Amino acid sequence: MASVLVVYEGESTRKGVYELSDLGIFEETGFRGIIKGEVENLEKFLVDLEERVKTSFLPVSRVVPIDEWFYFSPENFLDIVKERIKKYLEKIGANETFCVRVERRGMKGIFSSKDLEREIGSHVYGLLKERDGLEHKVDLKDPDKMIVVETIGNLAGMVVISKEDRKRFFLIRVK
Secondary structure, rough: EEEEEEEOOOOOOHHHHHHHHHHHHEEEEOOOOOEEOOOOOOOHHHHHHHHHHHHHOEEEEEEEEOEEEEEEEOOOOOHHHHHHHHHHHHHHOOOOOOEEEOOOOEEEOOOOOHHHHHHHHHHHHHHHHHHHHHOOOOOOOOOEEEEEEEEOOOOEEEEEEEEEEHHHHOOEOOO
């Protein structure tokens, strides 16, 4: 099974869960237009969903695949991310550019997505430099690898998305 976060721009999130129900197991998150799901095969799901968006005008604006979910508190969020991110570094090659994207839902006034991106990005940069002995390049517009952290209240998901996957599937987009 593969986890996904679906941004549904339709009239109700409940309707979106219903419209996606034959593609996997989906649930509302408590945030308007944000649907969390589990699909059997990520690639097949993306192909099928993109076809529906094109032909049936299904109001899905984007999908973020998620490798893992974890719960956090404001006090331990950065510590958890910094620890878990280590296993994702193997997906970033020595000469590849990268960036970090954080989309926060909830925790308004507690977290700033931009501040979190900077702090996590600096941490990743240091780890990659230590690993490779190279100055890795950050590319905020079109990186080879994008480290993505999505939060929904006190639940967070993480993934590394490649440039190839972003080009192959038009629904894989990160703010």
